[in-house]
Amino acid sequence: MLDAGIDVYTTLNVQHVASRSDTVRQISGVSVHETVPDSVLDLADEIALVDLTPEQLRLRLAEGKSLPRRKSGLGGENFFRESNLTALREMALRLVAEHVDRDLPRHHVRGKIVGRGRVAIGCSSR
Secondary structure: OOOOOOOOOOOOOHHHEHHHHHHHHHHHOOOOOOOEOHHHHHOOOOOOOOOOOHHHHHHHHHOOOOOOHHHHOOOHHHHOOHHHHHHHHHHHHHHHHHHHHHHHHHHHHOOOOOOOOOOOOOOOOO
16 A cells, blocks of 8 residues: 555554563563554654553443453453553653654754753653
């Protein structure tokens, strides 16, 4: 579709990024087999992070809003624990930050960014 000039918009959970699969398995004990190569992310013109707290996600799951109830039960007891969701959330933030760092020099060269600084933000679920 991209080769045909068609814009593609999609969503992706961080646990489905191929380079993160080993870490996801270590965190959650669940092997995710449906992964997307990182090269697909590298092709993206823009990556946006849609973020929920672990509590908000667990509530949406319980209400059947994020996954059908029958699917959320697959590994749900282990995978959707608050500690796992917090770790996956951090992983998603890092992934997006890596892509921002990758794209900044390109924008800097084009004159779109005058100066370059770094901002660090600490978050806690406590």
